[in-house]
Amino acid sequence: MYLFCMAPTATGIIPDETVSWQKKIAIILLVPLVISIFLAPLLYWLTPKLQLRHRRKKTKKKLFQEFVEKNAFRISDDGHVLGKIDNYIVIIHANYNEFQSTKWIETQILFHPKQGNQYISQSFFQRMIRKYEGKNVTWFANSILIKSDYILKLPKYEVLYPLIKRCISELKAQNITPISHKQWTALIPETQQYLNNIEKL
Template sequence: MKKIILKYYLPIFASALIFIAPIILINYSEDDFSDIIIGLSLLVIFLTFVLGTLNYKFGDKLTFNNRKKSIKKDLFQEFIYKGFDDNEVSVSGYLENYYTIISDERDSTYPNKWIEIIILFNPKQQSQFIPNYVFQKLYNQGKNNYSWNSNSLTIKKVYGLKVPKYRNIRDIIDEAIKILRDNNIESIKGEEWDSSLKESVTHYRQISSLKN
């Protein structure tokens, strides 16, 4: 239940609050302030319930359809032409031996759109799990659109009206792969990555619990 509220209702609540807050400021009157607050609060709750329920029932399907439609755009068709697999809602394949997944993402309640790039890598260096200080070093490089995990790198390329060109996304991927190689982080086959996932997650959870 908590996950449903956070995923489907909370974004609607936040959007409604952002929309209504200026109305409160513009119509501020000391005499009527409490009435305005009560009225608009009820409106926020009503909108959150109605729109959140619609988001819960149809949001995932709408997201799936949007992502499926995006695969027909030139960016993804270019990757498919160059050998990537069409997974309906994403494309995936190897670049410089690194397994890469690319998809078109967007918020259901905010006008944010981005190309999401996931690059899988071997969580081990010389048969040992990559030390935490390596990830700390990578994090300190200040790449705000990078999200580092123990066995993958996720990159978000935010865009406006037009989907980025193939060359633009390819340059982003090439730069990321160079960073991986410069830090001796090796590539891994997709099927090997799947089999190493559980072991990798368990290891870093144990490290985290020891620190705490």
């Protein structure tokens, strides 16, 4: 934010020969700082509202409507399209980065992080990471995240749905079970502690 504000300030003040270099440097450093102090809280407050509006607007697009029509997904008040595929909870929503001008669709597949009383082997995730390298599929200890970038047109259902099914088939092949959203959320602190312990090894 600070550097973003500094560029136009420097461009506007440097050509002015009536201002000493000391004052120019002070202005270049201080003006953006003051602007960013006021803008940062405003953006912090506005960004969630703008993202919510963006998500809700995109749910009207064909991609999301096809998940609703073909898989009985529902649209939540916060702009997420969610349902089950082969009993696994799938959550889809649109996202964007206003500073980088990038847009994408996020698809999250939830699963139980344990098999019996043991957490799923890290070797499985390492295999999946190698297998899906370059496909914008990220494997976590309790979920899969598919990031589908786009410029103008949203990804097609015919492309995203088979990828979701393929990821789910990987879970089923390893007897990794579905999980309710409530139980999945409740296990997050324990799962995070488990991952922290692994990192210390």
